[in-house]
Amino acid sequence: MTAHEPTRTGSQKTAIREENERLILRAAEDVFANYGYEGATTSRIARQAGIPKANLHYYFATKKDLYRRVxxxxxxxxxxxxxxxxxxxxxxxxxxxxxxxxxxxxxxxxxxxxxxxxxxxxxxxxxxxxxxxxxxxxxxxxxxxxxxxxxxxxxxxxxxxxxxxxxxxxxxxxxxxxxxxxxxxxxxxxxxxxxxxxxxxxxxxxxxxxxxxx
Amino acid sequence: MTAHEPTRTGSQKTAIREENERLILRAAEDVFANYGYEGATTSRIARQAGIPKANLHYYFATKKDLYRRVxxxxxxxxxxxxxxxxxxxxxxxxxxxxxxxxxxxxxxxxxxxxxxxxxxxxxxxxxxxxxxxxxxxxxxxxxxxxxxxxxxxxxxxxxxxxxxxxxxxxxxxxxxxxxxxxxxxxxxxxxxxxxxxxxxxxxxxxxxxxxxxx
DNA sequence: TTTTAAATTGACCAATTGGTCAAGAACAGG
DNA sequence: CCTGTTCTTGACCAATTGGTCAATTTAAAA
Missing domain, CATH: 1.10.357.10 (Tetracycline Repressor, domain 2)
Structure with missing residues (x-):
């Protein structure tokens, strides 16, 4: 479970969260494919997703988490x-x-x-x-x-x-x-x-x- | 041509140089294969070749040079x-x-x-x-x-x-x-x-x- | 409206990176 | 032996990295 994940009961996600995770995952797939795991930087993924890096880490605690999801x-x-x-x-x-x-x-x-x-x-x-x-x-x-x-x-x-x-x-x-x-x-x-x-x-x-x- | 390559006429290499380049290339192939280009570090390659990092850079000016040779x-x-x-x-x-x-x-x-x-x-x-x-x-x-x-x-x-x-x-x-x-x-x-x-x-x-x- | 939680962000940090450098050690040819 | 070149190495540096945090804004619930 992600550190910042909402603590509400049930696992229902807000529409905002759903949309942003989608954007990030799409960018991550692209960057991981083109640069490899080590070559990919979280700031590059964030930039490509159109959000600040700190916001990316709000949704995915670590680079590894993101990678695994991809x-x-x-x-x-x-x-x-x-x-x-x-x-x-x-x-x-x-x-x-x-x-x-x-x-x-x-x-x-x-x-x-x-x-x-x-x-x-x-x-x-x-x-x-x-x-x-x-x-x-x-x-x-x-x-x-x-x-x-x-x-x-x-x-x-x-x-x-x-x-x-x-x-x-x-x-x-x-x-x-x-x-x-x-x-x-x-x-x-x-x-x-x-x-x-x-x-x-x-x-x-x-x-x-x-x-x-x- | 490598920056530190000997400037003597002809391209004859010392036995020492020949041997060390061989060691480095062998280690580099292994590290590049297991970690990718970005994931590979010159210090890791050097360690695996059994020499200090500065010595590696004496034989191969940049990581890119080394990679291309591999x-x-x-x-x-x-x-x-x-x-x-x-x-x-x-x-x-x-x-x-x-x-x-x-x-x-x-x-x-x-x-x-x-x-x-x-x-x-x-x-x-x-x-x-x-x-x-x-x-x-x-x-x-x-x-x-x-x-x-x-x-x-x-x-x-x-x-x-x-x-x-x-x-x-x-x-x-x-x-x-x-x-x-x-x-x-x-x-x-x-x-x-x-x-x-x-x-x-x-x-x-x-x-x-x-x-x-x- | 008030209150509580979710989402956003710039500034920041310790760790690691590729690469440099200067000083010395080993080696070669004469 | 001496002399010039090759080789070796610890210390060092600027740049970048993944990740944190506190302060703020936005959205949702009551």
Missing amino acids: IDNIFNIWLEAADSFDACDDPVEAITRYVDKKMDISRLNPKGSKVWANEIIQRAPIIQDYLETTLKAWTDSRAQVIQKWIDEGRISAINPHYLLYMIWATTQHYADFGHQIQTLNGNKDLSDEQYAQAKKDVTNIILRGIGAVH | IDNIFNIWLEAADSFDACDDPVEAITRYVDKKMDISRLNPKGSKVWANEIIQRAPIIQDYLETTLKAWTDSRAQVIQKWIDEGRISAINPHYLLYMIWATTQHYADFGHQIQTLNGNKDLSDEQYAQAKKDVTNIILRGIGAVH
């Missing part, structure tokens, strides 16, 4: 996308949907993905508990689903974990390495058509690669 | 690996070799890969020129090779760039997200056997995915 957000977005994996039992459709959603997230929310990547690269100093609990549980459970597909002969025998890593790596690459992709694309962002094509190529390579389609 | 290293390592792409005209063999080498680098030199990833995530503030010159030239040239394979009907029609991104993303993931992989592997590093299997799965999925093997 990571929370992207992690929950991914978990929601992951539901598409469960929505159906057909490997082709499940993987197609999952890749589709993750590619969309990389396009619409690249900053969150970058903050996550940064955190993992630096060995998850803040959110190691997420990895060991929520992420591990989700991963192992979906690996079982994939293993079932293998046992049923619907896809070829590969290690389910390495398939998941491949999907994560490829889809998140379009967010995390978006700047490199943009540069190699003649300093232009991928157009809607290009992005759609990338999505199609990625999906096809994976589906054919695991023998789900021929 | 990035230079990993970039050259990758460029060498990329030669395997040219060594042979068969798509199966070329891609197999390239993936193999890149996976090896991810295992043997994960820190360099992490520093690079960090730099790209933060929009390449220091090494943008590399992306626009060397990397762009290399990429476009190899995309042509891949396009030729497509035209000859040896692999299916996909966008060569998106295939390259997929290879980069997947192989580098084993370095950049190594900590996540380790956590999901029960907090144990991938064994030699596991890593070999991952390499095999990655290679097979890609080769089958682009219709190079059946």
Whole structure:
């Protein structure tokens, strides 16, 4: 709980608080993504949110608190996308949907993905508990689903974990390495058509690669 | 040129200088990878190299100089690996070799890969020129090779760039997200056997995915 | 209106940062 | 040996950092 959080019973937030937290979180995501955790300064986040630094610390006691909230957000977005994996039992459709959603997230929310990547690269100093609990549980459970597909002969025998890593790596690459992709694309962002094509190529390579389609 | 570099004609370095630069660069790679550019402190790098901070600044005038040298290293390592792409005209063999080498680098030199990833995530503030010159030239040239394979009907029609991104993303993931992989592997590093299997799965999925093997 | 709580803010602080400097130590060639 | 260069290092500095605080204003409740 934040030090300055109102002490009223219940956790209802004022409209002012709600709005300001939203502004701060949006600015924080941007600054953390572009400068890393240490490179991000609370005064820069405050400036970008359009408020004095002291006011930022009124809403978020420490930089770490703020950071954790930003990571929370992207992690929950991914978990929601992951539901598409469960929505159906057909490997082709499940993987197609999952890749589709993750590619969309990389396009619409690249900053969150970058903050996550940064955190993992630096060995998850803040959110190691997420990895060991929520992420591990989700991963192992979906690996079982994939293993079932293998046992049923619907896809070829590969290690389910390495398939998941491949999907994560490829889809998140379009967010995390978006700047490199943009540069190699003649300093232009991928157009809607290009992005759609990338999505199609990625999906096809994976589906054919695991023998789900021929 | 470094401010304190000896002014003698020719660029021959003392043995002492050679050795100390090596020590510092090794420590710098580690610290930059684990803390990011801003999070890394010159005093920490110096401590890890076993020398006083003032001595570090005798060899490398600024933190930025040091950082650029570290990035230079990993970039050259990758460029060498990329030669395997040219060594042979068969798509199966070329891609197999390239993936193999890149996976090896991810295992043997994960820190360099992490520093690079960090730099790209933060929009390449220091090494943008590399992306626009060397990397762009290399990429476009190899995309042509891949396009030729497509035209000859040896692999299916996909966008060569998106295939390259997929290879980069997947192989580098084993370095950049190594900590996540380790956590999901029960907090144990991938064994030699596991890593070999991952390499095999990655290679097979890609080769089958682009219709190079059946 | 009065009263109480929430929100705002400039001024401030201790700690840390990248980098400097001057004085000396070690080393090389003659 | 001597002489000039390379190397080493503790002490130091201006700038920046995350975070605090007390004083004030705004909003909500009674």
